[in-house]
Amino acid sequence: MPAVADTPVGGGPRVVRVMVESPLPQLDRLFDYAVPERLREQITPGIRVRVPLRSAGRIADGFVVETASSSEHGGDLSEIDDVVSTVSVLAPEVWRLARALADRAGGSASDVVRLAVPPRQVRVEKAHLAGAENASPRHPEVVDPSTSPTDVDPSVEDHGPVPVVVGYRSTDLAGLVAARGRAAVDAVPLLVELPDGSWVGHWALTAAQLAAVSLAAGDNAVVAVPDYRDEEHVLQALAAVLPPDRVVRLDSRQSNADRYRALLRARGDEPVVVVGNRSVLLAPSTRLGVIVVFDDGDPSFSEPLAPYVHARDTALLRQTQQESALVFLGHSRSTDVQRLVEIGFLAEVRPDPRYQPRVVPTVRQAASDGFAAQARIPSSAYAEARAAVEHGPVLIQVASPGYSPRLACVDCGDTARCLRCNGPLQQRERGATPSCAWCGALAVSWHCRTCEGTRMRAVGTGASRTADELGKAFPGVRIIVSDGARALTHVDDAPAIVVATRGAEPVAPGGYRAVLLLDGERMLARESLRVAEDCLRWWANATALAARRAPVVLVGVGGAIASALATWELARFVSAELADRRVLRFPPAVRVATVTGAVETVARALDDLPDEVRTETLGPVDVDPAGVRAIVRFDYARGHDVALALRSQVIRAATDRRKALGQKRARAVPTLRVRFDDVEPFAD
DNA sequence: AGCACGCCGACT
DNA sequence: GTCGGCGTGCTC
16 A cells, blocks of 8 residues: 555544564564554554564564654555554653663663553453543642632542651752752661551651652652562552552562553553552653652662663653653662762752761671670670660571571582582571572482582571571570561561561561671672672661661671761762772773674674774673673763664674574574673673 | 575476 | 575565
């Protein structure tokens, strides 16, 4: 069918531009299709459609991105095959974001869209459409002052006027949202009690109040948190400041139906706050007042699916596109946020009045008590814990989950490994049969691969073993374990020793009477570019769970990082950390891209880079299977050029892939893969 | 990914 | 003469 004239006769557009759902880089652009007469009435931007890809001889799913009356495309247009649903699920601002994120990350927009829009759920959609028909005016929250008081939305009235964000100068945060500002906000390292008697981190209330300020102005809010436990805290805090029908939960642990329902609500006209993990940053929100990201340094903000865009970058790009306010909230600060502060992109907001936790660094010392020594607790720390546990719960943070996180052969000392998959063995509970950390297989009739020995011994101490030992050190005291496998959100305020792995600490009413940070040395010994800032983050987050003026003992760590925690001058330490990275030209002082693939493909890709960028390449080094990997470093200002260059090489590699296939058998040969801003680019 | 188009060797 | 090998290119 030829391109059609511009004068629409019937209703609806004659031409649509469609994003085809395909991971192929060469299909990552819009395709024009003619709309047959019978479907025209149903077309709106954002709906799902089925379209033919003739040369591929198949029907593909896609989204209508734009409508038009004619096409610029030279050749004939195919017709849309069908409209999947008339509900617009790809919001225009989400499409724009997806496109920009993909461009920045050298990936496909459809990969981002796939993360943003869950699969269609017909039942949910029907219920939504039925509800929308019965719904009253489009913006009930926009109250016309001339209407009678009975017309005022009761939920808004119940919850009072625009909230003031407590813990900060009253103008600071409400003003920030109103002015669409951007800031790194230091969270108050204390807990707060909500009207319903529950306790949450002060940060959660701050996030909720920021959201409430935005909703009061008729705009949406997005609150992104690392995990579902943090999500619970924000939801509790939100319940204190907003009616329940204004809160939408959206996270990757939900079923597709729940996620689809959440998306439809966020897509609606009523302002809502959308709360969840990294995926909420891709939620529809046409009128977006504020984006809040809590604890952006947490690794769960790094997206494991292509195009691997970190939630922090999604937030930043979205803020720029929609001109919302943006808040990075945290007890500590990532080097990335520190960089944004130092280049003047983010303002700094500190609590007022300032509260400084009582952190006591303790270098390793002999414990007087034998059981305390066994539990790695120096005598001064033990004394603090002993005294504090009389009055309520005491938190002990440890590095590793399980009982014995590592096992070794008694005879040769080599790490005990799974006979099936070669993964490291561990012991989850005392007396439990060792199992593989990778495949979970039980090591029943185990023998050492190195020396054929058949006995193993524990190396290192996990949370539940620490708990066992503490049971002896604190006779008669209740011991509670919270680790990755079984993470608690809350404990009660009766005396107890709460042993938790970093990041899995429960909240105690009123705060812990003392906090012991064990295993600091071991945490700092981890091989990672970001150890120092990670440790500071883990310790700061645990510190924020202590009661006011309760002692927080950092065991076995000294130096600048310990003083940073003790003086609560965390940003200063992170700034020094960032300065080191500038000297070394490591992220986040520079950006990185890892380029993986066959030797010649990678070589050609690197060759195509701008000269200054190519000279800063690390590698290529050999990686399995049969490929190489190089790491490209570049300044932020070069990001656009580098992404463009690498993307064109990815497309090229994808299209002449068959040459390589012909030589080297099937798909064992990796095509070109590019990953920008890997959090651990130097791992493996 | 799939599928068509196209330009050289063995075949009724 | 032409059937079909897969190398090359395209998908509105």
